[in-house]
Amino acid sequence: MNFFQILSDIEKVDPEVYERLDSRRQVFKHMSGVGQKLTAAALPLFVGAVFNKAYAQTNAGLAVQDVLNFALKLEYLEMYFYQQRTALTGISATNMTALQTIATDEANHVTFLKSAIGAISGAVVFADPTVAAYDFSGGKGTGTGPFADWRTNPATYLALAQSFEDTGVRAYKGAAPLASVMANKTVLTAALNIHSVEARHASHIRSMRRAGVNSSTPSQGVPVAPYGAQPKSWISGTDNGGAAPTYTAPIYGAGNNTGTAVYGNGTGSGVGTATGVGVTFPAEDNVTQGGVPLSTSTSANFANFPTASFSEAFDEGLDVGTVSAIARTFVVTGNTMFG
């Protein structure tokens, strides 16, 4: 990947993409031109099945830098979390090495996003909130929240790590179909290239929890239902609410953006807030994809498959409002980066 080419490409805008995406009629027209096999009779059904609200996140005015700044906020949260791994005790050297690897990745993602946003004409890069902005105990600055022993207890630490990684995967996935992101293929591809790395992190953190924090063979753990404490490397149903259901259940639940979400840098200076009303996402236990039910009515091959496998095979997206609410738990009182 040529970094300078990326910076150059980011400034380019495909002038026709908004027109192609902004009305059902034009999508209809466009698709019929693309697919010789799309018959006129089939199209209305196809449009109805695929274009629900979750897909049609065409927020006018939501610029690509707003989306990237939101991603940057999440990467800062992860970066400062992994930076503070050093006081953990009772964790294997193998697992500490993995945390160091992930810490490096998150710092690299911060570096990339800052550069990418900075290359967009007129964009304001979200300022480094510094480590002081976070309280990973969930205590809003008291340090005595529900995860108070996060600095030293690897079980608590990895529970938080899984929660952050799974949230990140859902957040990037939810952002990819945004019109401004799809219109900029360089940004879209970069977002996908971070998204899959976050998914790899999530998988590995889950493996570490499954095998035990002090294991030197994290790949060899056996999952235990309902997967809250010893999860699979993928999300099974809603994982019974995740690592700490009282606090983490929204990470695996449905997303329904009903209010104003803080996409931008939070200062209101050109890249501030945008409204995402009406954007909905199903929970992680969803078993209907694109209008196609994942059941034997779709394929006889599914007959003897475990029920959970159908939800496991697909991850889900999440809206910025829900992601913000999850992240807000871990910033100090008075900091408004997540609203």
Next chain:
Amino acid sequence: MSTNLIPGSQPVADLDRPLYAPIKRRSFFMYAGATAGATALVLAGCSKNDSTPGMVNVGTGDAGVLNYAYALEQLEAGFYTMVRSGAYYTGLGSGSAEKLILDDLYYHEVIHRDFLKAAITAAGATPIQALTPNFSSINFGDRLSVLNTAKAFEDLGVAAYNGAGQYITNPGYLFIAGKIVSVEARHAAIIRDLTAENSFVGSDIFSSNSMEASKTPSTVAATANMYLADGSKIDVSSIM
């Protein structure tokens, strides 16, 4: 990238070149082996969209990308189906970590495959034919042969979906691809960990800034076609 993803398989020069170029036809027949020849004769010309005789053209536009994904999921599902009848898998203890992982991967990939076929049909497009794999280079009795091939397929799948996202025009399809690719990335991470602890990410799958390297459809197809029989090799040249 390495042009030879599987240790022990035969080297191929110029994998980035389209396989339908005359110079490559010779080498892909070399791979396909004698047994696949008869299949190729039967299947040649079956796809009305074929732009290259004997190859399966995935088509153009969003339907082309979906059929491209369907082809790759067919390959993965076919692979894990074979794994489950091989001596490595059948020798695993019931309830062992590796057996549970391989079972889940089999379920997930078959679900992806059959879902995509149904989704393509629901979109009013025509799914490509059922592809015939050629896994003759894989020793299904050997743990590392199986796991290294799984690693190659899962990493390839992630790079393929990441690289194809930019060709999708319908946000609904892009969203579906996103839902699948992160599960493939979860697969890739645990399979890589099985081959070597803590190899869930690595410089071999990164481009720069800890971002995963994408692969173009033509690069992916060149690798995928090493595991597809004559008559089932895919032509992705119409996607972009």
